[in-house]
Amino acid sequence: MLIAVCCDRGAPGSTTTALALGVSTPEPAVVVEVDPYGGDLALRCAAPGGRGEAFPPTPTVLTLASEARTMLSPGLVTSKAHEFTESTRIVPGHFSAEQAAGVKTWAPLAQALRDSASRVVADLGRIHSSSPTIPVAAAADVVVMVTRPEVGAVMHLKDRLERLAPVLANIRNAPPVIVPVVVTPKRIAGGVVDEVSQMLAPSNAAGVIAGVGWIAFDPDGVELMYGAKVGGKDAKIPVLRSAVVLNEQLNQAVGVRAYPAPGGGAA
Numbered sequence: 651m652l653i654a655v656c657c658d659r660g661a662p663g664s665t666t667t668a669l670a671l672g673v674s675t676p677e678p679a680v681v682v683e684v685d686p687y688g689g690d691l692a693l694r695c696a697a698p699g700g701r702g703e704a705f706p707p708t709p710t711v712l713t714l715a716s717e718a719r720t721m722l723s724p725g726l727v728t729s730k731a732h733e734f735t736e737s738t739r740i741v742p743g744h745f746s747a748e749q750a751a752g753v754k755t756w757a758p759l760a761q762a763l764r765d766s767a768s769r770v771v772a773d774l775g776r777i778h779s780s781s782p783t784i785p786v787a788a789a790a791d792v793v794v795m796v797t798r799p800e801v802g803a804v805m806h807l808k809d810r811l812e813r814l815a816p817v818l819a820n821i822r823n824a825p826p827v828i829v830p831v832v833v834t835p836k837r838i839a840g841g842v843v844d845e846v847s848q849m850l851a852p853s854n855a856a857g858v859i860a861g862v863g864w865i866a867f868d869p870d871g872v873e874l875m876y877g878a879k880v881g882g883k884d885a886k887i888p889v890l891r892s893a894v895v896l897n898e899q900l901n902q903a904v905g906v907r908a909y910p911a912p913g914g915g916a917a
């Protein structure tokens with residue numbers, strides 16, 4: 651399954667939400683920072699296993715984009731990823747935007763991400779309808795659009811959705827599945843999701859919205875997560891707990907069966 655995570659101006663949270671989704675799923679997952687403007691995931695992560703080491707300088711998403719042009723295989727993405735936690739691997743972005751000048755098209759990378767045997771969360775950063783990363787958004791099973799609860803941010807999201815949906819539909823030959831996700835403190839999440847849903851309901855693109863989700867605003871938890879502290883008692887921190895729920899919502903949006911609960915019953 652390929653999940654693309656993106657955001658709009660004034661509503662940051664794409665990389666953090668992508669990492670939270672990657673570390674909060676019971677199956678092996680790879681988080682790939684596909685931000686043409688350069689990434690900061692490698693800088694922010696203490697890896698592996700939270701020991702404070704930096705990732706080696708390569709591979710990055712540019713390595714993966716280059717290999718995807720000649721050797722597509724279901725294991726390619728995982729083989730170019732650094733270990734982050736026991737079940738999560740990371741392909742960091744390149745450092746500066748100029749380094750991506752040689753990538754003429756991100757379409758082969760989109761194909762590699764889509765064909766991966768592992769669950770992939772692609773962080774596309776800011777996106778618009780002529781972004782170079784549009785092929786990745788079009789290849790995704792579900793597109794998460796991160797927003798903030800402020801009226802201005804939601805209005806920008808509504809406009810972005812209306813412009814993106816037809817572009818993605820045209821490439822896919824089918825409507826996209828889009829889940830707006832609002833960054834909000836847990837205690838007011840229910841009300842915020844209702845408000846954002848109401849604001850988006852009159853949109854021309856309402857038909858492609860498969861529900862509105864939320865991710866906890868949790869600065870302390872986010873710091874622990876970037877330090878790879880995501881297991882044991884740390885798994886209970888709000889940002890990770892909300893990401894577990896969001897992963898299940900995304901699975902349902904694309905019709906993937908819910909994870910079996912430990913012990914064999916339905917989740």
Ligand SMILES: Nc1ncnc2c1ncn2[C@@H]1O[C@H](COP(=O)(O)OP(=O)(O)OP(=O)(O)O)[C@@H](O)[C@H]1O
Nearest residue numbers: 657662663664665666667775833866867868869872
């Ligand atoms: N759920 C959250 N809780 C608390 N802080 C958050 C959350 N999500 C993002 N942030 C903070 O907001 C800032 C921007 O987040 P992030 O780097 O994820 O955004 P981005 O959209 O990837 O930005 P960029 O365009 O720089 O790549 C960071 O300081 C991050 O720690």
Ligand SMILES: [Mg+2]
Nearest residue numbers: 664665685775
């Ligand atoms: Mg980012």
